[in-house]
Amino acid sequence: MVRRDTRELILATSLALFNRHGEPNVSTNHIATEADISPGNLYYHFHSKDDIALELFKRYLISLQPVLELGDNERPDTEELWLRLHLMFETMGRFRFLYRNLDDLCARIPNLRRAFHGLLAKQRRTLERLLGGLVSHGIMEIGADDAQLLLDNLLLVMSSWIPFAEAEGDPGLEDGSILPRAVARVLHLLLPYLRQPEASQITALITQYREA
Amino acid sequence: MVRRDTRELILATSLALFNRHGEPNVSTNHIATEADISPGNLYYHFHSKDDIALELFKRYLISLQPVLELGDNERPDTEELWLRLHLMFETMGRFRFLYRNLDDLCARIPNLRRAFHGLLAKQRRTLERLLGGLVSHGIMEIGADDAQLLLDNLLLVMSSWIPFAEAEGDPGLEDGSILPRAVARVLHLLLPYLRQPEASQITALITQYREA
DNA sequence: GTCTATATCTAGATAGAC
DNA sequence: GTCTATCTAGATATAGAC
Numbered sequence: 001m002v003r004r005d006t007r008e009l010i011l012a013t014s015l016a017l018f019n020r021h022g023e024p025n026v027s028t029n030h031i032a033t034e035a036d037i038s039p040g041n042l043y044y045h046f047h048s049k050d051d052i053a054l055e056l057f058k059r060y061l062i063s064l065q066p067v068l069e070l071g072d073n074e075r076p077d078t079e080e081l082w083l084r085l086h087l088m089f090e091t092m093g094r095f096r097f098l099y100r101n102l103d104d105l106c107a108r109i110p111n112l113r114r115a116f117h118g119l120l121a122k123q124r125r126t127l128e129r130l131l132g133g134l135v136s137h138g139i140m141e142i143g144a145d146d147a148q149l150l151l152d153n154l155l156l157v158m159s160s161w162i163p164f165a166e167a168e169g170d171p172g173l174e175d176g177s178i179l180p181r182a183v184a185r186v187l188h189l190l191l192p193y194l195r196q197p198e199a200s201q202i203t204a205l206i207t208q209y210r211e212a
Numbered sequence: 213m214v215r216r217d218t219r220e221l222i223l224a225t226s227l228a229l230f231n232r233h234g235e236p237n238v239s240t241n242h243i244a245t246e247a248d249i250s251p252g253n254l255y256y257h258f259h260s261k262d263d264i265a266l267e268l269f270k271r272y273l274i275s276l277q278p279v280l281e282l283g284d285n286e287r288p289d290t291e292e293l294w295l296r297l298h299l300m301f302e303t304m305g306r307f308r309f310l311y312r313n314l315d316d317l318c319a320r321i322p323n324l325r326r327a328f329h330g331l332l333a334k335q336r337r338t339l340e341r342l343l344g345g346l347v348s349h350g351i352m353e354i355g356a357d358d359a360q361l362l363l364d365n366l367l368l369v370m371s372s373w374i375p376f377a378e379a380e381g382d383p384g385l386e387d388g389s390i391l392p393r394a395v396a397r398v399l400h401l402l403l404p405y406l407r408q409p410e411a412s413q414i415t416a417l418i419t420q421y422r423e424a
Numbered sequence: 425g426t427c428t429a430t431a432t433c434t435a436g437a438t439a440g441a442c
Numbered sequence: 443g444t445c446t447a448t449c450t451a452g453a454t455a456t457a458g459a460c
Binding site: 022024025100101102103104106107113116117120145146149150152153156157159160161163164166167168169184185188189191192193206207 | 234236237312313314315316318319325328329332357358361362364365368369371372373375376378379380381396397400401403404405418419
């Protein structure tokens with residue numbers, strides 16, 4: 001690997017190893033060896049292993065920011081919806097180690113825990129606005145109670161498809177071929193509440209995605 | 213704690229600690245101390261820590277067996293459905309450490325991995341039959357493609373509500389007060405495909421469960 | 425069956441030379 | 443900034459007396 005700034009090299013190497021083997025199974029020595037630096041050097045750049053994980057989480061948040069941001073005068077439609085989901089899932093996939101061991105990372109690193117809760121709240125607001133947009137366009141029809149339960153399930157599925165796929169041993173996590181199926185999964189949750197002709201559009205998208 | 217058969221004591225203690233702190237955060241010394249026995253004694257009864265986890269998984273499977281079994285002439289209705297779900301989730305909650313670190317347990321313990329995949333397949337078959345029963349009774353109306361996607365999401369949600377609740381820091385995991393909400397969550401996935409009057413029944417159940 | 429004592433290993437982290 | 447060498451802690455697991 002080309003020698004860039006060492007701190008960035010450590011982060012890139014850690015991310016790759018964490019994603020491949022799972023964060024608990026990657027030691028700092030392991031990272032140093034793979035990055036072709038000494039263990040001491042690693043600790044010159046980072047105070048601890050948790051520090052590396054936390055810094056990666058910050059990068060994750062930054063990557064996600066533009067995907068979660070909705071312009072004030074933006075009018076979300078189904079096209080916009082699947083684009084956002086695809087971008088979001090692609091980003092999550094690049095940092096998938098976070099979701100694989102979310103519970104333990106949150107328990108161990110208070111700052112990460114707080115940041116994750118903030119992210120969940122933000123995701124909920126973004127989804128709420130997206131759904132609200134669909135309703136105001138007459139594309140979606142849903143009651144307030146149903147909308148809350150739907151939001152709960154959307155957040156759960158969006159936060160859990162990665163570890164579930166890992167547990168199932170799905171090979172598509174490595175090469176990204178799982179993404180279309182993950183998006184199809186989420187879109188299918190919305191389908192019952194969509195009116196025509198958007199419902200048919202989404203159905204077509206789902207079919208297309210599943211076959212991809 | 214009353215002194216029962218030591219092997220059972222170790223299992224009970226391990227289960228409690230694993231659930232409370234997460235399996236990776238509980239050492240064999242920790243278990244021995246809590247069980248009031250020596251570390252050496254623990255290793256007399258179990259070959260390794262993984263052995264304990266695997267034995268607990270077997271107990272989990274045994275507990276789940278009657279819940280997943282459907283009699284041949286059984287006619288699943290909505291009443292049967294919520295009963296099954298409640299029993300299933302209650303059992304999962306008693307062994308929730310398994311779901312909190314499923315990926316790493318599967319990666320580390322091949323036998324557990326195989327057993328879990330077998331369980332997933334069995335759950336899918338049971339759900340398939342339950343849904344099929346609802347359809348044949350005219351309670352549910354759903355196409356073949358939609359049914360497959362619904363099954364996928366049902367399995368995902370059923371396998372993931374525990375770690376998601378842990379990541380959210382939901383206190384209801386300890387005392388079981390989360391169970392009604394978890395069941396409501398799953399029932400809501402089915403709701404769009406139910407006919408009347410069962411749809412209203414389920415809506416009422418969900419409302420009741422959410423308030424509980 | 426159970427204990428005490430200990431071997432072995434590996435992880436995270438630091439010290440100090442260069 | 444980077445390296446080598448090393449410390450420390452804690453985990454799994456075993457040996458051998460009782």
